[in-house]
Amino acid sequence: MEKIIEINNLYKRFKDIMAVDDLNVNVYRGDVFGFLGPNGAGKSTTIRMLMTLIFPAKGSIKIFDKPLHENRNYILSRIGAIVEKPDLYNYMSAYKNLEMLGRLSGRPIGKKRIEEVLELVGLKERAKSKVKTYSFGMKQRLGIAQALIHDPELIILDEPTTGLDPQGMKEIRELILYLSHTEKKTIFLSSHILSEVELVANRMIIIDKGKTVVEGEVSELLKTPWIKVEIETDEPVRCAGLIKNSGWGTGFESVKDNIVTLNMEKELIPEINKFLIENSIKVYGLTPKRSLEEYFLNITEKGH
């Protein structure tokens, strides 16, 4: 399979801090690659190095099988990226931003393409409004639009759902899946929210303090059957009592407000739903949660 991104022995130091410490990453064509790590792990630093915004202290980066710095313009013409929050020219409209940035992307961008992209990210109606009038979510979508304007093969998204509400997050997820499955793009997705990545990525790497913790297929890495589940109900105390006295009792964790939290096997979620309903507990929500920190602890304890 064709390697799109190949990072070998990458280092970057800022004064006393080793931000990236001997990082190795391989991304293949067609991947939705999850690049995960807690805050300060070195994700944004790595992405900035991919985009030539900062210079590595040591190591090599190849993209499309070409060394990055020697083929910068060629490579960047085939990449679209959001690096951290998307800051655009506030005094220009979305349309103008895309028109101007499109012209710098190495290929001619016509009016039709701009309108296509705006429609794709759901901003067609507000195309002529100045960016300073946009909400955070709209700016995020416009950021994605500027990454897509020149139809790149590789899309790098640095925490694209940060600050978005659940609906916004869902829209971004659906867009990523569309770009991957329909447009056949390779996507490099950075995040500190495992559950978000889990829903879209096929491969992932987790880094911490600049180093690789684990890398591989998502399905393999997240095979652990146990998962944290949050149950939303208007009778949290009675619900908690039922769970404690049932076969799921060993996984019970806490009750807070209207939420009962327990750890259980993912496949048994429909069972517990049925159990609670049979016991006249009104279940308003049943949400599986997997935090990165928990996963870390999990893989560390289980020796991954």
Add this chain to the structure above:
Amino acid sequence: MKNLIGFELYKIFRKWRSYIGFIAITLLVLVVETAMYFEGDKYLHFLTRSLQDTFFFTGNLLNGYLIAYYVLGALVIHIPFLITLVNGDLLAGEATMGTYRMLLSRPVSRFQIITSKFLAGQIYSFLLIIWLGVLSIGLGTLLFGSGELIVVQDVITVFSKDDVLWRFVSAYLLASLSMGVVAGLAFLFSSLVENAIGPIISTMTIIIVFLILSAINIDFFRALKPYLFTSYSMDWRLFFGSEIDAGEIWKSIGVLSLHIAVFYSVTLFIFKRKDILS
């Protein structure tokens, strides 16, 4: 590169601060011309006082050219500030807005970005000076007519009417080169920080300090004077000398161009190696 320069100029002229310079110059010229309209005779009398006991004058010496010459003399302090307002923001402004990341992620080299921004800043500065010229000469000749130009330097020189315009064109070109140095310095400072205030203040501080040093009549500072770019900022007056000192003019052009080249090169050197962390 044309696209980039066009983009940079578009960004410059989309910001309100870019118009401060043009508005300020318009007001300056209007104020001076209004003052001259009412007090111009006195000013001319002041200029020619030494000759009036001996000579009788005829013709229109209080004309648009005289006023344009006077306005051009205001370049020393005022126009550099207007130029730093824009040039100091060219790079620092991108850092403030956070648009560096997006701009530098494009398949355009840092060399192209720096060069296009630099050239756009120089073009802006040039347009500002040209606006000064067009307004002062244009409006001046409209209100006061044209005529001979009297210039009092070490000698009193009266230039005939058809011998004036080419001097103004040359003077404005040299003046715009001098302002190009100011633009280059502000641009250099702009590459070092993430806020435009710093470059504006730093550039103006340097200009003022250099002007003060130039005025100090001590041997050490007099020896330093030829190396200070502010020493050449009034050299446009060489085109209004009784004899054109081509050597001095070429020296000015050389020194000013060298300053611009050095400021550009240093900015490029810094920027090409800079980690973009904003």
Add this chain to the structure above:
Amino acid sequence: MKKKPVIKSFFVLIFVLVTLLGSLLNAQINPENLLSDVRKNFARVKDYSADMLIKVDINIIKVPETKVKILYKAPDKIRVKSESFAMLPKEGMNFSPNALLKGDNSIIFEKEEDWNGSRIAVIKLIPLGSASEIVLSTIWVDVNQLVVRKVESTTKTRGTFVIDLQYEKTVTEFPLPSMMTFKFDMSRQNFNSHGFEEDEKPKEEKKDKSKNTEGTVKIVYSGYAVNKGIPDSEFTEQEKKK
């Protein structure tokens, strides 16, 4: 033998006549009468217009050659007409004897000179009273042609100026000059720059610090039209910028 006394008497008579004639010719010139004759000669000119080509030659003033038209009407109307800038010495604008010899003066005949075959009377004029700017004037008058050839005046505040006048019959038959040269010294003048501080570059090596401040203004007259009748209305427009 009787012829000798007749011849002797003849030669004595010739000698006496020549001596008497010589004495008559070499009689002391009366300066007042001479100046009066000069005025009368000039009075033939009722009015005139002429073209003036002005060349200023002063180290510290650089002015291009300019052409103006001058109008004169007796006794003292003067107007300079010009489309463009011109500067001309005030004393040289009106060179009529009335202007040159105006005011109450003590007139003293100094000497006679010979200028290219012309007999020139050198006359001193000392203005009476303290109001006059001029302290002393010396005038060279052509006795034969009854015109003023040269004026040298010393002023209280502006030093000494000299006016040389040349007359060519080919230019005009009237007692009007074909050329006037005005010499003076600018050293007592102070120059005022344009009102903003000009940072003068130290170009001492190129500047002539001991700049010669003496100067000459040469005016060449041509195209005289004399006694053609110039209406007073031509002189009613106010002079610009004295």
